[in-house]
Amino acid sequence: MAEQNSSKKMMWATIGVAAVLIAIIYPLTNRTYNSAADAAKGSDESDVRIQPVAKFELAKAAAPAASGPRDGATIYNTVCGACHNTGAAGAPKIDDKAAWAPRLGQGKDGLIKSVTNGKGAMPPKGGAALSDDEIKGVVDYVLSKVK
Ligand code: HEC
Structure with a gap:
């Protein structure tokens, strides 16, 4: 048991x-x-x-849009503004005319060249895929703002 x-x-x-x-x-x-x-x-x-x-x-x-080149303002706002609105990476700010004055002396072609090839901390074409026409357009846009 x-x-x-x-x-x-x-x-x-x-x-x-x-x-x-x-x-x-x-x-x-x-x-x-x-x-x-x-x-x-x-x-x-x-x-x-x-x-x-x-x-x-x-x-x-x-990508360059299928509907043709994008206008300068669109490209500026999507690609360039990241640096040029804020001064990031030491970029001349879009609203700082004094920072642009010495750069404008080289003329539009010089600026286009800088954007195409890159300059200092700025990557070629601002790091995006841009056609020559689009670069011209966005440089025109920048010039219209900084002059
Ligand atoms: C990653 C940040 C960055 C982006 C994105 C960028 N930039 Fe810049 N950009 C710079 C910097 C930094 C400089 C100053 C370079 C130097 O002088 O060393 C500059 C300079 C410039 C200049 C003056 C060049 C010169 O010869 O003095 C122009 C014009 C310009 N940028 C336009 C653009 C345009 C247009 C775009 C868009 C397609 C763009 N940037 C995108 C950082 C940037």
Whole structure:
């Protein structure tokens, strides 16, 4: 009787330990799956969320539009303004006529050359894909603002 009792106890103890282990481990495995799935889902969602804007901005900034050259103001606002509105990287600010005065002496062709080839911290074409016409147009736009 005593022996039977203790083996019964053993059985319940084993079941109890197993239940506790399952109770601890099961949620852990479950949680890892969940968080991995959540992470994947989360990044997918944010990719999808930024996609239209990212595509739009890239299309605007990188590729000459299929509809012909973009006008100077558009290019300035999407490409050049990042530096020339703020003075980032030491760029002459668009509203700082004194900073532009000495640069204007070289004439429009010189400025076009600087933009085409890059100058100092300014990458060639401001880092975008611009046609010669577009560069002329945006330099005209800059000149109209700084003169
Ligand atoms: C990454 C920042 C940056 C971007 C983007 C940028 N610039 Fe500049 N730009 C500069 C800096 C810095 C200078 C001053 C370079 C120097 O004199 O060393 C400069 C100088 C110039 C000059 C004067 C060049 C000269 O010969 O003195 C012109 C004109 C100009 N930028 C036009 C543009 C136009 C147009 C765009 C857009 C297509 C553009 N920049 C995009 C940073 C930038």
